[in-house]
Amino acid sequence: MSESAAGALRLAVDVGGTFTDIIVHDASDGSLRFEKVPTTPAQPSVGVLNAFAQAKATAGRAEYFAHGTTLRLNALLARAGARTAVVTTQGFRDVYLLGRTDRVVAYDFRYRKPASLIPRSRTFEIPERLNFKGEVLCAFDREAAQAVARTIDGLGIESVAVCFLHSYVNPVHEVAMAEILAVTAPRAQVTLSHSLTREYREYERTSTAVLDAYIRPLMRGYIGELEDRLAQERFQGRFFMIRSGGGAMTADRARDAPVNLILSGPAGGVLGAASFAKATNEPNLITIDMGGTSLDASLIVGGEPVVQHEASFHGLPMMVASLYINTIGAGGGSLVWIDEGGHLQVGPGSAGAVPGPAAYGKGGSSATVTDAALVCGYLGTETALAGTLMLDDELARSALAPSAQALGMSVDHVAYGVVRIAIAKIVGAVRAITVEMGYRPADFALLAFGGARGLVAAGEFSTMEGEAIEALEADSFPSSRRRFHRLIDLRYQGQEHSVSIPVEARVDAEELERLGVAFHAAHALRYGHALSDPIEVVTVRTRAVGLVERPELPAVTVRSIAQLVPTTRRSVYQEDGSRTEYAVYHRDSFCFEDRIVGPAVVNEHTSTTILHEGDFAVVGRLGELRVDVFGG
């Protein structure tokens, strides 16, 4: 790796379903550049290199390259991953398919689970058994294992997940299975459950291994392809992937445990929010990221994102560290409909990216939240969304017209109602995460990012003293220093739920006493009470972290000349049925300490912020908008 010379670039790229975003930090002038190019689904690495070009980022000058992606999630959703098999303990081939046998929908007697990633015919058993202490009750049957490996090879299976009972205590049999597979089924890639998590709960551990195995060939292929292209462009810096649990992992590590990339996309935004929390002295933040089909809400506590070890992706559990993110089906594309009882409803169905909201003019005729926001005047027809997409007000209105007729209301009033209902759902989701973690929403500021975000932020969060401000993308990650974080999961004897407590390397009597006190306090915060029961250790975790030098975030300029002037004016629908003129500003024109007084609309590349009468915003040092909501 070359020395961090003046003029070096740090790059961050997020490959989403529709767009590939790039942020470039140029050390020579301290500037940040942001660009957006279309994602190239057939060969996403092409889009990444296109983004480099669009941002005039010469790969040869890049010192760090941090990469997040939601792209391979589509493979999971479409069940288009690798041809995968499960190998498990004799008597337990169905553990994975049965799962926890529960369901979310309460009243559907015809309920079917979502399709499994693998059919039952690709679940295999090996005679072997350990007890919970890791003692061998039944020896590993090598001959049976070889027979299974031959079958796997014969079936042309691409990827194998191995999970034996109690392997988290003693992985000896999983390791033996891997050795046999390497010889007898050399074309198959192998994931061992204990290498991803050393915790009990066989279904969740198997599911983690299956997710890993299922996306492994795809992710390895993609990372290799990208590395090749970067090499062609004379990239000599370090290449990191954003991991679901925060932080970044080297491309090599990502190849070995791709399951850690499943929430890579959403994690990038939350990590950016965490560094922003530190930079702006707002240690506690609620983050919301609203996209086309869904909204992700997350928490920053004390400047750090909240990490959990029992995450899931669309109902598929994964026992790897993941940021705590609550996803609800409310996005710009959520569909508007009238139920049989004559009430207006929003979602959970979505118009998706194609055809998308009616106003996109891509053939969609169903009304969505985006259409409603356009009719209300929150979005405009005068500026393009994401650079190129112009909205059509007439299409939005005609899509909403049938609902308006059914309700006997004006199109404007229905549009306003759609926005109100969407906000009500979002507020519920945000309250849920803070309450579940034992916090009060009022102790948090609100950080909104994602396309549709500003619409909701200024609307309803007055009770939470929300401050809608711009998010920053994750930065680059060099590795100069190392730190170790040791965590111990404790619980009251016989209970299920545990609490993670940081622990010193050396556990002596004093440390034990401190742990006890800390556990009782943490349990009281998280669960509302402490018990006098004995405490037991569930899991010990160590996290090794490479610390990075973070570049100074560039401050926005101070206004020297001219007043801030609106680019245009727009009429915005009000609750009482009237329309009011709102000044429309472009965010690029803001300088440090500018005050924007509502009624106003702030437009930008990727998002829109609405300030109603009585609201005002101040531009912070880093260009963030600090909104004070008084009206609403």
Place this chain on the structure above:
Amino acid sequence: MSPDTITVEVIRHGLIASADEMARNLCRTAYNTIVYEIHDYGVGIHDADGNVVADTPGVASFTGANDFGIKRAVEFLGRDTLRDGDAVLLNYPYWSCAHTLDALVFAPIFFDRELIAFASCRVHLLDLNQKDPGYVLDSTDMSQEGIVFPAVRICIGGEPNQDIFNIIRFNSRMPERTIGDVQAQIAACQTGERRVQEIARKYGAQPLRQAMKEINDHGERLALAALARLPKGTWSALDFVDSDGIDVDRMIPLKVTVTITDAKMIVDWTDTREPADGPVNVPRGLTVADTMLAFKALTTPDSPVTAGNFRPLEVLTTPGSLLEAVPPMPTFTLWTGLLIPEVITKALAQGMPDLVPACSGGDVCDIMTLGAQPDSGLRWLEAINDAVGFGAHSEGDGEDGIMHVTEPGCRNSPIEVLETKAPILIDDYGYRADSGGPGRFRGGVGVVRTYQFLAPSTAIVINYKTKTRPWSIGRGLPGESNTVVLHPDTDHQQHVGASYNHFLAGERIRNLTGGGGGWGDPLHRDLKLVMADVSAGFVSVQNAEADYGVAVDPVTLELDERGTRSLRR
């Protein structure tokens, strides 16, 4: 001015979020795993008359029962005696509509000194000095079922009523956890109270009241629209409770007559007249709540629960009968209630075989195991519900291995967790092949789990519907019944239903859960589907031939087309 329908929806989302917050707070603060792991709770927000306007998914039959409990308690206490900050504890089975351990706590919600709503929270408490630890299978009257709280104020004006807490403290085998759970219930109700008051502050008490009325009127319109589409007529059905828990050989009939008109569904249980000697009687409120579960699934499964949904539902019972227990009839084993929804669908299936599924495995198939740890001597207790197969229907197969229709949020217990906590080794756990009822669409298969005890232990089998098979629709065939085998694969193996059993180290018990009933003629099942079932091992080669008329080579598992043609002719 009354709120427009959009404002009503906004308020509804606020109320649902309030109920959700109550449930999250409850799970966060409850002391017992049955609440926060298995989700054995019912949480709701109700209007000033006790009618539910918002709830969260937990045990499906609890929320309807909460309405009933609140109404009875308010009637008993007198509406005028309720004060701001009060919370009421009720577990008198005939009013609270569940056994003594499923205790209801509710709080009146005041705004501007006016009662505007109620918040309710029911959980399964661990112990109130019922005759046996854990569960009661053979009580003969209420006095054996634990201490009763007939709508007492557990909080007065916001302050805990220590007298009541002391009664619990001195009348429970596990006082700290039982009190902790009651406190969690109170905290949940107080969360609901604060949130509803915030909504009242924002929109005004009068608009909120009108919105709650409209939420229920709207719920009624949804149900009526669904009823209008259903076939009209009257149909009857019969099923049996395995036994009353005392005389284990005598089955108890459960008969229903269902009538659907343009504006009503009448569910008439008055042919079920006799009371039982043992604790399988159910209070009327629970009969109604379990009937509501079937009605909701039939009419408005996709919309949130409101009391208005059930206005078109009429439930008839006879006082003093199995389905309307009166004091001091024993009611502890609520399992009769598990049969109720599917006896109703059995009647409906005669008139609308395309609209309802066949019977599921029909039970929650619970085995409760307990004993002393061999090294420490500490007592241990584990309860495991196992999944069943769902019934097949006109559009497809029933789900394989899924928790019973009455317990959507419940989950199985991880084997590694169980083996760490109790001296048990699970020998096997998986799908029970050939248990799904054959049909053009196949009933889901049940599961099988074998326990090996590593130390002397007791197993309480709470497994009913072992004596009748899950019924099918049309030419479909029934699924296999639930059954529990003591000492399986030995020369003294024995099939049992609900029972207490004692084991020595090294002995085994096997829980085989029921499969769903089939739908339509199995000879008309798509060959590809039969072959897929054979290849996955859900249907054996023998049964493919015997039930589906499909000949399969037992070695290669390939289709024998000629053999099949002659079998299916």
